[in-house]
Amino acid sequence: xATQERATLGERQVREDPRRALVPxxxxxxxxxxxxxxxxxxxxxxxxxxxxxxxxxGPERAVDFLLESPDAREQPPAADxxxxxxxxxxxAEERRMAVQARSARDEDTLAQLxxxxxxxxxxxxxxxxxxxxWWLTRMIETPRPLEExxxxxxxxxxxxxxxxxxxxxxxxxxxxxxxxxxxxxxGTLLREIIRDPAMLAYLDNNDSRKGRPNENLARELMELFSxxxxxxxxSDIKEGARALTGYTFVDDEFVFNRENHDTGPKRLFGKxxxxxxxxxVEGILAQRATSTFMTRKLYAFFVGDLxxxxxxxxxxxxxxxxxxxxTFTRNRFAIKPVLRQLFLCQHFYSDEVxxxxxxxxxxxxxxxxxxxxxxxxxxxxxxxxxxxxxQNIFYPPSVAGWAxxxxxxxxxxxxxxxxxxxxLLTGQRPDRRDALADRQPYxxxxxxxxxxxxxxxxxxxxxxxxxxxxxxGRVPTxxxxxxxxVLHARGGKRDHAAMRDMxxxxxxxxxxxxx
Amino acid sequence: xxxxxxxxxxRRAFLERGVMLASATVVAPGFVQGTALGLPSPSAFxxxxxGVPEDRVLVVVQLSGGNDGLNTVVPYGxxxxxxxxxxxxxxxxxxxxxxxxxxxxxxxxxxxxxxxxDAGLCSVFQGVGYPNPNRSHFKSMxxxxxxxxxxxxxxxxxxxxxxxxxxxxxxxxxSAQGAPPAINIGRTAPLAMQGRKVNPxxxxxxxxxxxxxxxxxxxxxxxxxxxxxxxxxxxGDTNEAxxxxxxxxxxxxSDLIRRAVAAEPLVRxxxxxxxxxxxxxxxxxxAGLKTRVYYASLGGFxxxxxxxxxxxxxxxxxxxxxxxMKAFYDDLKAQGNDGRVMTLSFSEFGRRVSQNASxxxxxxxxxxxxxxxxxxxxxxHGTHPPMSxxxxxxxxxxxxxxxxxxxxxxxxxxxxxxxxxxGRYRPALVLRKS
Numbered sequence: 001x002a003t004q005e006r007a008t009l010g011e012r013q014v015r016e017d018p019r020r021a022l023v024p025x026x027x028x029x030x031x032x033x034x035x036x037x038x039x040x041x042x043x044x045x046x047x048x049x050x051x052x053x054x055x056x057x058g059p060e061r062a063v064d065f066l067l068e069s070p071d072a073r074e075q076p077p078a079a080d081x082x083x084x085x086x087x088x089x090x091x092a093e094e095r096r097m098a099v100q101a102r103s104a105r106d107e108d109t110l111a112q113l114x115x116x117x118x119x120x121x122x123x124x125x126x127x128x129x130x131x132x133x134w135w136l137t138r139m140i141e142t143p144r145p146l147e148e149x150x151x152x153x154x155x156x157x158x159x160x161x162x163x164x165x166x167x168x169x170x171x172x173x174x175x176x177x178x179x180x181x182x183x184x185x186x187g188t189l190l191r192e193i194i195r196d197p198a199m200l201a202y203l204d205n206n207d208s209r210k211g212r213p214n215e216n217l218a219r220e221l222m223e224l225f226s227x228x229x230x231x232x233x234x235s236d237i238k239e240g241a242r243a244l245t246g247y248t249f250v251d252d253e254f255v256f257n258r259e260n261h262d263t264g265p266k267r268l269f270g271k272x273x274x275x276x277x278x279x280x281v282e283g284i285l286a287q288r289a290t291s292t293f294m295t296r297k298l299y300a301f302f303v304g305d306l307x308x309x310x311x312x313x314x315x316x317x318x319x320x321x322x323x324x325x326x327t328f329t330r331n332r333f334a335i336k337p338v339l340r341q342l343f344l345c346q347h348f349y350s351d352e353v354x355x356x357x358x359x360x361x362x363x364x365x366x367x368x369x370x371x372x373x374x375x376x377x378x379x380x381x382x383x384x385x386x387x388x389x390x391q392n393i394f395y396p397p398s399v400a401g402w403a404x405x406x407x408x409x410x411x412x413x414x415x416x417x418x419x420x421x422x423x424l425l426t427g428q429r430p431d432r433r434d435a436l437a438d439r440q441p442y443x444x445x446x447x448x449x450x451x452x453x454x455x456x457x458x459x460x461x462x463x464x465x466x467x468x469x470x471x472x473g474r475v476p477t478x479x480x481x482x483x484x485x486v487l488h489a490r491g492g493k494r495d496h497a498a499m500r501d502m503x504x505x506x507x508x509x510x511x512x513x514x515x
Numbered sequence: 516x517x518x519x520x521x522x523x524x525x526r527r528a529f530l531e532r533g534v535m536l537a538s539a540t541v542v543a544p545g546f547v548q549g550t551a552l553g554l555p556s557p558s559a560f561x562x563x564x565x566g567v568p569e570d571r572v573l574v575v576v577q578l579s580g581g582n583d584g585l586n587t588v589v590p591y592g593x594x595x596x597x598x599x600x601x602x603x604x605x606x607x608x609x610x611x612x613x614x615x616x617x618x619x620x621x622x623x624x625x626x627x628x629x630x631x632x633d634a635g636l637c638s639v640f641q642g643v644g645y646p647n648p649n650r651s652h653f654k655s656m657x658x659x660x661x662x663x664x665x666x667x668x669x670x671x672x673x674x675x676x677x678x679x680x681x682x683x684x685x686x687x688x689x690s691a692q693g694a695p696p697a698i699n700i701g702r703t704a705p706l707a708m709q710g711r712k713v714n715p716x717x718x719x720x721x722x723x724x725x726x727x728x729x730x731x732x733x734x735x736x737x738x739x740x741x742x743x744x745x746x747x748x749x750x751g752d753t754n755e756a757x758x759x760x761x762x763x764x765x766x767x768x769s770d771l772i773r774r775a776v777a778a779e780p781l782v783r784x785x786x787x788x789x790x791x792x793x794x795x796x797x798x799x800x801x802a803g804l805k806t807r808v809y810y811a812s813l814g815g816f817x818x819x820x821x822x823x824x825x826x827x828x829x830x831x832x833x834x835x836x837x838x839x840m841k842a843f844y845d846d847l848k849a850q851g852n853d854g855r856v857m858t859l860s861f862s863e864f865g866r867r868v869s870q871n872a873s874x875x876x877x878x879x880x881x882x883x884x885x886x887x888x889x890x891x892x893x894x895x896h897g898t899h900p901p902m903s904x905x906x907x908x909x910x911x912x913x914x915x916x917x918x919x920x921x922x923x924x925x926x927x928x929x930x931x932x933x934x935x936x937x938g939r940y941r942p943a944l945v946l947r948k949s
Contacts, residue, residue, distance in 0.1 A: 111871075114877075121651070161667070163653065163657060163666075163667075164657075164665075164666065164667055166651075166653075166654075305754075356753070356754055356755075357754070358754055358758070384702070384703065387703055387704075388702075388703060388704065388717060390709075397669060397706075397709050397711075398667060398668050398669060399667070400711075403711055403712065405754075406754065406757055407711070407712055407713075409757070409758060409761050410695065410713070410716055410761065411695055411716060411761060411764050411765035411768045411769070412695065412715070412716035412717055412718060412724065412765075414761055414762055414765040415718075415723075415724055415725060415726065415765055415769070418726050418727075418728065419723070419726065419727045419728075422726070422727050422728040422731070425728075426728075426731050428727060428730065428731060430723065430727065431702060431719065431723060432720075432722070432723050432727065476748070478741070478742065478745070479742065482738040482741060482742055485738060486735070486738065489734065501732055501735055504728040504731065504732070504735060505728075505735060505738055505739060505742065508726055508728055508739055508742065508743065509742050509743070510742075510743065510755070510758035510759045510761070510762040511755060511758070513758050514754060514755065514758065
């Protein structure tokens, strides 16, 4: 491992030849820093031992491990993990009661029914909180980080908010759907999303019927979920909305309501027929715009920000986008071949990409816990912090999802980011509600041990360098000297407290926001 | 660097200023008072109206839970009111009269607000609501926040900030003192402030608007400052440069805000949560922050049971609201800043006309909305929803709240109301004729 340290440390690759951007990275160039990068992008970072294990696999096997890793330790969640009946529709009996009470102007019964509904809503919001905690915990604990990362991708892509639909179990079902297809097939997911109760409610398709179609789902299906704005016509929206009429749900199940479906002839993407919603989706999948748009979206999530103006895209990124798009089409929208190609290509490991992405709040929190091995602390406080940082999971700001990139960052989110990491390291809550502080100490010893196991013993300078390489992916001189000062102030004692203080400083650096 | 409002301002000037502010505590404790407060302030509101629009500030006060509009502005002239509210109605003799012809008056607990009203600092818009009213707190609040009856999308203030380019593109340092374009005082940021490009700046207490790691080990603060108050080593418009600049902005803002709120207010504020928030806001305005929008809120208006009448729980809440607003404007006036600051208050809905069996009121619809400040068109505006023509026991709104938003955006903030509200709403007349 000592040789590897010399081979990759501080080494800057020569300017990348854009024509070679898609060529897989040479195994000899895949070391600790590259493995760290891969773990951050294809998951939520890793500890020194994990990074080093990934590095030892070499690029091909490392990527396969992340893509395939079957791990029996994590079972699919049990079907009855959450209560599916809190927001169930009225039973026939209750419906009859309500109708009778209304016609008899029986205010007491009506008030009773209203109160029942309100109580159910209170319980449902509580369950939503439980589901939020459940998913956050799963991201923190999962042995298959790429799977949860893809769930997060799909959640931002097919953005649906509990705020609007007010049915926690439907949000849970949708989240599970994203997990089932996390690394599966985009086409399949698109076919399923027009049957997803949460989505159907969110975009009002349950109110869409023959004669008065609601265009919301048809529009977003093309604009945000597949083709991108400007690649279809207004008439495609109108006709698509007609095709989607009657796609609704009852309780937790998709229902195709034949009576509400418009069976008349429609014209979509230049073809005519008595199209259904499923035909509409097939039409979308046949458009070239879909693979282009989805490739860009995957690139932006896993590789780097893309400028809105296509002319400003770097030559290397352009080569990669085109190559990956071809892979995506050739494999009929299977996700794994696309990710394999992205995670293996030279461009992915270039200076243009490595350490240039702003961590999402979820990356920051989940990654911080995972890479530093901090206690998980109070997940409710972490969810509050995520919300303050702009990423309240299950509550995306709109159907367009989270804008990501620089929109995560302003002066207050900067402090919340720093203070949330300080919370993980010290237990002191970011809202300074000290009575609720978490007294469980952070033990930095395992991290130090792992560093030593990977790199061997070393001087203060070397330890500082390794800490920075692991946490920042780089070793800026100003950071190294700051950490050395911390060590020296403690008489060079490399103990738990010194380590924690170093990490407090590192996690408060602007560079810690990057991965 | 792309700058808001095209004020020439270089990065170097910002840095120098930032460093100067950063060291001001040591060098000159009275620094902020000495400069920002000493700026020629618009002594009269007329000067401010004719002056530069970017001096203008909007404060939003949210009354959460659904404030009972009928017991706030009481239609004492309507018999229906007293018939529907035998337990909690406000007797005519207790009402502070606003408009004798219409038979309208304020709840007695609103006496401080009546003073503002009499001084021409308060305007009342009657019967404000929106079509197909939603009675869920969450949904209706979202509708008010997004200015969209589906309650989805970005917030109206967020869209304002996006459209005014005070977002991350220019950086918060787009304003000379590194102040955030909008600040919410509270634990979580309201949807209203959520933009596409701009994330709301939000803190419950200025004392957490800083790095808390130093509380753990004070010796780290020096190193922390060195790491967070520096120029980026990277060249060009990289994310690293952006983060380094925002980190510096954060330090400067934090210094500025914490020093601002450390100053003693010029008047005594009552001891309630809204007053605390408004006094923080007043001190930030006084310190000359370039922030355009502030957001404060007061909860507890969900008075399903034991609401009380002239006295009791609702009266207490109204008293807190009115006394806080009065202290706020007294403070602003003493500062000479009152003419720059308009306040808009709203609640997600009013309450049902008839009281319920628990001497409370359930979720309803339309309610009055208030604007405060010396620039507002004082008086009672619009028409009261007819008490004899209800919709299933609820008031029918006579004014869509988006007309009021449009008026504030259009004539006070000088922004493009129809693009921000994503629809054309005839702006309500909100400013007095000068």
